[in-house]
Amino acid sequence: MLDEKILSILRTSDTYVSGEELCKLAGISRAAIWKHIEKLRGEGYEIEALPHLGYKMTAIPDRLIPSEIKWKLKTKTLGSQIISYTKIGSTNDVAYGLAEKGMKEGLVILAEEQEAGKGRQGRRWASPAKSGIYMSCILRPEISPAEIPKITLLAAVSVATAIRNMLGAVAEIKWPNDILVNHKKVCGILTEMKAEQDRVAFIVVGIGVNVNTSMKYLPRGATSLREETARDKTISRIDLVRGILQTFEAQYDILKKEGFEKIIEEWKHLTAMLGAHIKVVMAHRQIEGTAHDIDPDGSLIVRLDTGVLEKVSSGDVVMVRRHE
Amino acid sequence: MLDEKILSILRTSDTYVSGEELCKLAGISRAAIWKHIEKLRGEGYEIEALPHLGYKMTAIPDRLIPSEIKWKLKTKTLGSQIISYTKIGSTNDVAYGLAEKGMKEGLVILAEEQEAGKGRQGRRWASPAKSGIYMSCILRPEISPAEIPKITLLAAVSVATAIRNMLGAVAEIKWPNDILVNHKKVCGILTEMKAEQDRVAFIVVGIGVNVNTSMKYLPRGATSLREETARDKTISRIDLVRGILQTFEAQYDILKKEGFEKIIEEWKHLTAMLGAHIKVVMAHRQIEGTAHDIDPDGSLIVRLDTGVLEKVSSGDVVMVRRHE
Numbered sequence: 001m002l003d004e005k006i007l008s009i010l011r012t013s014d015t016y017v018s019g020e021e022l023c024k025l026a027g028i029s030r031a032a033i034w035k036h037i038e039k040l041r042g043e044g045y046e047i048e049a050l051p052h053l054g055y056k057m058t059a060i061p062d063r064l065i066p067s068e069i070k071w072k073l074k075t076k077t078l079g080s081q082i083i084s085y086t087k088i089g090s091t092n093d094v095a096y097g098l099a100e101k102g103m104k105e106g107l108v109i110l111a112e113e114q115e116a117g118k119g120r121q122g123r124r125w126a127s128p129a130k131s132g133i134y135m136s137c138i139l140r141p142e143i144s145p146a147e148i149p150k151i152t153l154l155a156a157v158s159v160a161t162a163i164r165n166m167l168g169a170v171a172e173i174k175w176p177n178d179i180l181v182n183h184k185k186v187c188g189i190l191t192e193m194k195a196e197q198d199r200v201a202f203i204v205v206g207i208g209v210n211v212n213t214s215m216k217y218l219p220r221g222a223t224s225l226r227e228e229t230a231r232d233k234t235i236s237r238i239d240l241v242r243g244i245l246q247t248f249e250a251q252y253d254i255l256k257k258e259g260f261e262k263i264i265e266e267w268k269h270l271t272a273m274l275g276a277h278i279k280v281v282m283a284h285r286q287i288e289g290t291a292h293d294i295d296p297d298g299s300l301i302v303r304l305d306t307g308v309l310e311k312v313s314s315g316d317v318v319m320v321r322r323h324e
Numbered sequence: 325m326l327d328e329k330i331l332s333i334l335r336t337s338d339t340y341v342s343g344e345e346l347c348k349l350a351g352i353s354r355a356a357i358w359k360h361i362e363k364l365r366g367e368g369y370e371i372e373a374l375p376h377l378g379y380k381m382t383a384i385p386d387r388l389i390p391s392e393i394k395w396k397l398k399t400k401t402l403g404s405q406i407i408s409y410t411k412i413g414s415t416n417d418v419a420y421g422l423a424e425k426g427m428k429e430g431l432v433i434l435a436e437e438q439e440a441g442k443g444r445q446g447r448r449w450a451s452p453a454k455s456g457i458y459m460s461c462i463l464r465p466e467i468s469p470a471e472i473p474k475i476t477l478l479a480a481v482s483v484a485t486a487i488r489n490m491l492g493a494v495a496e497i498k499w500p501n502d503i504l505v506n507h508k509k510v511c512g513i514l515t516e517m518k519a520e521q522d523r524v525a526f527i528v529v530g531i532g533v534n535v536n537t538s539m540k541y542l543p544r545g546a547t548s549l550r551e552e553t554a555r556d557k558t559i560s561r562i563d564l565v566r567g568i569l570q571t572f573e574a575q576y577d578i579l580k581k582e583g584f585e586k587i588i589e590e591w592k593h594l595t596a597m598l599g600a601h602i603k604v605v606m607a608h609r610q611i612e613g614t615a616h617d618i619d620p621d622g623s624l625i626v627r628l629d630t631g632v633l634e635k636v637s638s639g640d641v642v643m644v645r646r647h648e
Contacts, residue, residue: 121523198500
């Protein structure tokens with residue numbers, strides 16, 4: 001608690017805070033202040049201490065610390081509670097378990113590393129330590145299970161928007177829920193739910209972003225934000241988590257107030273896929289054609305070469321470059 | 325194991341089995357046989373012992389004993405593993421938890437009593453001791469979450485068929501998944517699932533049947549099979565569980581091999597609802613009209629008084645008798 005208090009004082013100050021002032025504000029002795037400063041430095045906070053001037057925080061650790069994320073976080077529900085793990089099996093599994101125990105909408109689980117990071121359809125999600133964002137949120141929307149694509153598309157819109165806002169990178173969505181930068185995957189979304197026949201009990205939205213991840217840890221076709229935009233500079237994962245939570249909550253509010261059409265509109269702005277020639281690989285067959293549109297229920301509409309329109313609700317899209 | 329062996333010998337014999345023969349078949353001494361017979365009697369098995377003739381089983385206990393259900397059970401998958409509890413919170417919750425741990429399709433959880441029996445939409449399901457069937461099965465069909473109504477309708481068809489086969493009672497289905505006898509509810513079905521956006525991980529089908537349940541334990545509008553068909557006689561819950569598992573597996577095979585249309589056809593044979601005047605109470609509104617048809621996706625199609633057809637995927641149906 002006292003560490004939090006000291007951090008909060010240092011964060012809000014643009015200049016040096018004198019030792020005397022810090023003692024007064026925190027309500028402890030100078031010797032005690034020094035002990036806490038040392039402890040915070042041990043956690044990775046860089047705090048300058050100059051004679052006559054006092055203390056100044058110059059850098060926060062590159063770790064997904066809940067209090068750092070909450071600092072300046074402009075959301076009401078999403079991230080109201082954040083639990084961060086150093087190492088974990090899968091953030092989705094932990095969030096799912098907590099949701100089953102009744103945890104409320106808005107809880108966010110973060111991990112520095114996942115030992116069994118999950119992708120769609122039982123695949124793995126590469127989750128090396130301290131370089132990516134592995135995050136799962138609990139939502140409890142009043143929807144039917146058939147509406148789950150709405151949440152997945154909404155999540156994709158949120159992440160793509162947050163990346164664009166923060167990094168200026170042209171993040172694009174590939175149906176249903178991959179985020180690409182320069183045609184390579186930087187983010188995947190895994191939506192899981194518990195539901196009755198006509199009522200969703202809860203949804204866990206898992207978001208995996210390759211932020212500062214080194215290429216050697218990533219599968220083919222994947223890249224990291226740093227690789228595509230900053231190369232020499234470490235991107236703040238804390239800022240990006242905060243950005244994603246904010247855009248996510250904003251989109252979630254839009255869904256509730258204005259309906260899914262608005263989300264689809266946004267989604268269409270953020271994709272470069274419509275009009276492109278694609279191949280869709282489904283469980284037992286595959287089709288080729290042009291990505292024609294997104295259906296009001298979130299399905300992809302493909303125009304086959306015969307001109308027939310086919311609605312696809314599940315599958316993997318491969319962008320095809322025709323030899324002409 | 326030895327008890328099982330002795331039971332199995334007694335079950336397969338239509339007449340008395342001499343003590344000598346029993347000893348030989350079970351491979352133990354006469355003194356040991358006597359001890360086991362006493363133990364089985366303690367469990368509720370009625371075993372006659374006549375001098376010179378030997379032993380004969382005349383009744384099995386009125387308890388949902390897995391070995392008794394498996395005895396003569398003609399299924400391949402469903403019920404291949406059965407776990408029976410004396411008292412439990414909710415069979416669906418236990419089955420769901422086990423499915424999450426990877427338990428296979430076909431596992432059946434039974435309980436003599438549920439302390440927190442669950443109905444649809446967060447309601448309670450009255451589950452007094454030793455009088456009903458409270459059963460949950462794990463299924464792992466390769467379907468998308470939007471297809472879950474298929475499984476619910478299939479379960480309703482299975483239970484209604486099993487009741488008709490065993491008791492001759494005119495069990496009728498009320499959309500989506502209640503089973504009525506004489507217009508009163510004898511069975512409810514609660515389907516729950518874990519799913520990704522486009523893939524069901526598993527489904528737990530919970531089936532609650534009021535079999536010998538006394539009216540005093542049941543809510544208004546509900547009844548028990550005994551009340552409607554046998555009054556003075558206890559209905560064998562073991563036989564009914566076995567019957568349900570068998571019809572369920574048969575219908576499940578039909579779904580996989582011939583498709584959902586066949587199930588809907590069966591469903592229509594088993595309902596008295598189509599053509600009736602109904603009220604459908606949904607989350608935020610209600611409609612009145614005629615139950616017109618079942619959509620290929622399992623939704624109810626209602627013909628409003630204006631002639632307009634409305635598709636309903638979630639709601640409670642109330643049969644309305646018009647004052648004419």
